[in-house]
Amino acid sequence: MNPMENLFNLLRQYAHKFGRTAARPMLRLYYVLKEGDLTSTERILVYAAVVYVLVPGDLLPRRIFHVIGLMDDAAAVAFVVKKVKKKLTPQIEQHVEMKLDEWFGYQVSQA
Helix, strand or coil: CCHHHHHHHHHHHHHHHHCHHHHHHHHHHHHHHHHCCCCHHHHHHHHHHHHHHHCCCCCCCHHHHCHHHHHHHHHHHHHHHHHCHHHCCHHHHHHHHHHHHHHHCCCCCCC
16 A cells, blocks of 8 residues: 555545544645645645644643644644645545535535
């Protein structure tokens, strides 16, 4: 199994544990990493954020710090998503939503 497949499997486990909303930015990072035209710095930031969230040991572990542990993960992901926002194409957004629909079932947005 190649590293991207391993990463995708970890993302799927994360998604099923934390839900659709938490999975969306992580999938954005995965697909921008896979399909985007990233600079070396952007690529490193994306890998770092994804690994930080998916690897059990981090500065503020979720199992010990609960909400604060989730917040530091969310802050890391939000920071990197903002850095690569211009690289998030409509095709990447479509891949993200299709994968979320596959994992969680189709959801009609409420207006």
